[in-house]
Amino acid sequence: MEVQIPTTTTVTSDTMAGSFDIVARQDAADEKITVLRSDVDEVKARLEKVGRAAARPAIAGAATVEPSAEVKGFVDGYLRRGRETEIKSISGAVPQDGGYAVPREIDVMIASELKEISPIRSLAQVVQVGSAGYRKLITTGGTSSGWVGETAGRPETDTPEFAEIAPPSGELYANPAASQSMLDDAAFDLEGWLASEVAMEFARAEGAAFVGGNGVDQPLGFLSSPTSLAGDAVRPFGSLQYIGSGDADGFDANPESRLIDLVHTMKAGHRQGASWVMNSSTLSDVRKLKTSDGAFLWQPGMVEGQPDRLLGYPVIEAEDMPDVAAGAFPIAFGNFKAGYIIAERSATQILRDPFTNKPFVHFYATKRVGGQVLDSSAIKLMKIEM
Template sequence: MDMIPENTPLAESFDIVARQDEADAAIAGLRTDMDDVKSRLERVSRAAARPALAGGASDTMDSPEVKGFVDGYLRRGSETQVKSISGSVAKDGGYAVPREIDALIARELKEISPIRDLAQVVQVGSAGYRKLVSTGGTASGWVGEIAGRPETDTPEFAEIAPPTGELYANPAASQAMLDDTAFDLEGWLASEIAMEFARAEGAAFVGGNGVNQPLGFLSSPVSTASDALRPFKTLQYIGSGDDAGFDANPEARLIDLVHTMKAGHRQGASWVMNSSTLSMVRKLKTADGAFLWQPGLVEGQPDRLLGYPVVEAEDMPDVAAGAFPIAFGNFKAGYLIAERSATTILRDPFTNKPFVHFYATKRVGGQVLDSAAIKLLKIES
């Protein structure tokens, strides 16, 4: 409060004090209003960063199911509350996360894992998944309006059963973090789980051996034979012309690789390679000195090679004799990822006190679906 001059009359002094009190009260009220607005803006910002799901207001991160799971089970370990809400318990322990949190994990996975973003992903309700694929096409023919319809040849089918394994992550948080209501537990947990899942997935979708994990496309059989002569599930490759990388005419090799693929599959095809290979490819030039590499002209637009987008996948091998460092394919048609739709989480506050671990698991499988849709470049040995 400002000091009142000594010669100020008593009545005027009381009036000054009253006005000062009113000003202080107004300032305090403004501060309270500002804090309230700031809190609301933070809640809106957190909500805007989460995936939008159809189904109405109950399908938000503030729904009773999500709040019961996060505040009841994840923060405090209350199993009674989460059982009464979802009742979804995996036989190997843990609770299936609400679909809002699962969607948040899936969105993070798609942003981090390059092959998942390219491939065909199907959700399954059990560990096994099988799909029949026609290998010879369906026979047909032309007839007149009143002519007979002769029987056509029977189409040939093959069964696709992607090898699966249980993917797990085990992030930890201190109890003090969990007790802090301002701590965005569901966002942090989704990010941690997605990061670990994406690292393991990326390696398996590229080079997985199919034993308790997906069969990577580079682990599939390979051949130089064309589509008509190559066995089912066998990928075609062409040589680079040089055991140290590319020969004197790299453009021709890459163009040949593009045109080993049928025109229908080339719509939506991408190059896949790691950053080391990419650094070499960016330096390649045509005979007249022009770069093969075409940077994206607009922010968010992918860089291109021979007109097709380039995707960096660090699990692809480096350029070396006998390696397959570059893949060109329509992975939406060529590679299948099958996953059990629900991620399960087991809360473990005992193993590593004072930290609480969240053991998250998910069954994921993968395999080449159409070998005609993925082509490889081999560094000749």
């Protein structure tokens, strides 16, 4: 007997098999998508971690970007809660000179921001010292050289002459304040805030001192150094050469010739890496100066982040430079890396003060900084005079 199987049964079975196959494929696709999303989230988390690590200043020899036990004890123990015992147990520190030396990582953050904010610091030669004083001998003459034959006698050289450089220094201080509620907030970046506030206050004070400081309990600014019209060969050591602007109240009819003369009073070796330094008011006047054929002397920076240029040399704005006025020195041109030295004691001291201005907590930061002209032939000035 022949059995007839309804065709509907076959169709239903095939349909169900196809449906199961579609569902299986969909589940597999969903699983793959879930895995991909998980991988993407993991990559994003890693990139964010790398980005946060890159935001920290690089520490030479550091094996990890995580805060050290010293930094954690200093920030969370001393700065947030005033517990001095945590600092002593970690580093054996004592409140010498009125405060604790900040950990190296925080000191590097302060130094990094200082360099960005303070224009002269970014140009000058900076040396770290362990004591209050710094001295350097500079050769000013003697030890002449010459040419001789292989077997010829060697004439006696001149007696060397030296000058001592001892940059005047002073105690630089800042006193930022935060409320106790800010310190109690675990999400508040106390380390970054303190470095930024201290660097800002330090930059304002030292920027003025590096330009016009009188050398009494502070650096000797380069504009406070003696000046002379004489050239490098005959000018007394330590005095800066200047040229006149050609007008008692500003610039004469041919300002480009005066600026070109100022550039070429400097030796070619020092011109490599030289910069113009002036404030924004003077720069406003300089940007309007034109050559005889109507071309502007000032050239804007072609790349973002690059300084503007004047006669091919970068222009650095330093607001502590004087304005254009009779007898003033509003424009400096120099290789400050060779011409000006900043000597500073590397450790910044911090003293936590929760009592003076309650409910605010002050952080009294101090640092010893000195500065002086190093090579007077590397910095030239323009004076507003006939």
